[in-house]
Amino acid sequence: MFASKLPHTGISIFTQMSALAAEHGAVNLSQGFPDFEIDSALTKYVHEALSENQVQYAPMAGRIDLRSAISEKIKAFRNIEINPDSDITITSGATQAIYTAITAVVQPGDEVILFDPAYDCYAPAITINQGIPIHLKLVHPTYHINWDEVNQQVTEKTRLIILNNPHNPTGTVLQKSDFEALEKLVTAYPSLLILSDEVYEYIQFEGRHLSVLDFPNLRARSFVTYSFGKTLHVTGWKIGYCIAPPFFTAEFRKIHQYLVFCANNTIQYAIMRYLNHTDLNGIATMYQKKRDHFLSLIKTSRFKILSCFGTYFCLLDFSDISTENDVDFAKRLTTEFGVAVIPISVFYTDQTDHKIVRICFAKKEETLTNAALKLCQI
Ligand code: PMP
Ligand code: GLN
Numbered sequence: 211m212f213a214s215k216l217p218h219t220g221i222s223i224f225t226q227m228s229a230l231a232a233e234h235g236a237v238n239l240s241q242g243f244p245d246f247e248i249d250s251a252l253t254k255y256v257h258e259a260l261s262e263n264q265v266q267y268a269p270m271a272g273r274i275d276l277r278s279a280i281s282e283k284i285k286a287f288r289n290i291e292i293n294p295d296s297d298i299t300i301t302s303g304a305t306q307a308i309y310t311a312i313t314a315v316v317q318p319g320d321e322v323i324l325f326d327p328a329y330d331c332y333a334p335a336i337t338i339n340q341g342i343p344i345h346l347k348l349v350h351p352t353y354h355i356n357w358d359e360v361n362q363q364v365t366e367k368t369r370l371i372i373l374n375n376p377h378n379p380t381g382t383v384l385q386k387s388d389f390e391a392l393e394k395l396v397t398a399y400p401s402l403l404i405l406s407d408e409v410y411e412y413i414q415f416e417g418r419h420l421s422v423l424d425f426p427n428l429r430a431r432s433f434v435t436y437s438f439g440k441t442l443h444v445t446g447w448k449i450g451y452c453i454a455p456p457f458f459t460a461e462f463r464k465i466h467q468y469l470v471f472c473a474n475n476t477i478q479y480a481i482m483r484y485l486n487h488t489d490l491n492g493i494a495t496m497y498q499k500k501r502d503h504f505l506s507l508i509k510t511s512r513f514k515i516l517s518c519f520g521t522y523f524c525l526l527d528f529s530d531i532s533t534e535n536d537v538d539f540a541k542r543l544t545t546e547f548g549v550a551v552i553p554i555s556v557f558y559t560d561q562t563d564h565k566i567v568r569i570c571f572a573k574k575e576e577t578l579t580n581a582a583l584k585l586c587q588i
Pocket of ligand 2: 222240243378
């Protein structure tokens with residue numbers, strides 16, 4: 211036997227709820243993954259990659275043709291220059307990028323600020339590196355950041371602040387004023403670094419997505435993580451990338467090369483070909499239609515719908531339906547009513563329960579209609 215490095219960690223809620231959904235034949239709106247077909251052009255490029263025999267190791271940092279394609283997409287989307295050679299690393303999904311970035315900077319005893327409800331992979335990566343997670347709360351029910359509180363919490367010991375924008379699980383997006391507050395903070399604390407998880411950058415429903423990359427003072431001290439799983443509807447491919455300034459990227463790659471060495475080359479080739487021929491800007495409109503379709507159907511239900519500005523998740527308040535805790539309610543919704551959802555308290559270190567569950571609307575119209583009919587019967 212040996213001492214656990216993560217004694218308080220169990221099986222993730224996504225695995226648990228997807229298993230419960232399968233066991234009970236429930237419509238699975240819990241774990242975030244699309245159930246619709248991917249673009250046939252992307253499939254064609256996978257076949258092309260195989261016929262071109264693109265099956266051996268990629269370069270450690272990723273194919274340079276893919277990194278150049280990413281750089282061009284950023285230039286078109288944000289009008290900024292990102293050097294594909296020194297600033298972009300292709301990873302095996304955003305989860306690996308996040309773990310690698312945290313490992314690159316967090317020393318034992320360093321404090322890392324994150325905001326609850328927080329996506330599940332941040333805190334364990336901090337703990338494994340013997341950092342100290344400092345959990346602040348987004349302000350319920352709008353889930354904005356309380357910058358006064360952040361300013362009070364930051365000290366010389368704070369090494370990293372983790373942002374997630376658009377935000378999973380709440381669907382909020384950061385505003386210009388948030389970035390201005392952050393700029394002030396990093397000016398006061400020059401050793402403070404940023405990890406900005408932006409896997410849903412293409413899924414924002416009003417206005418263009420603002421990234422830390424858009425603010426030179428922030429970009430100079432940030433790791434920014436992305437996921438093709440989210441952008442191209444291929445969560446099972448586990449491929450993403452990290453953007454960071456040259457020194458940050460060099461340190462990131464020291465870990466990356468011994469964690470995975472390189473990400474899947476066949477898939478990198480296919481995505482490179484796809485990015486060179488495809489406009490990604492329609493993604494938000496496609497998801498907005500799905501969101502609006504689903505929300506219009508459950509308008510007459512007893513759930514209260516919270517605002518959703520980005521991601522493919524939205525929150526439903528069930529306090530008019532039940533006083534159960536949200537985990538029990540989510541389980542009962544799955545087993546008795548046939549719709550699997552995610553309880554939000556699991557994303558809080560203190561299990562704060564506002565009687566809210568998350569649904570994923572990255573689904574075919576009929577899946578959403580079927581789920582909505584069931585939710586309206588409660
Ligand atoms: N960050 C957030 C906020 C996510 O929702 C996810 C899930 N896609 C990830 C990171 C991990 O992405 P990947 O599947 O590419 O590892
Ligand atoms: N990102 C997905 C979600 O939020 C889950 C990914 C996973 O299962 N680890 O539902």
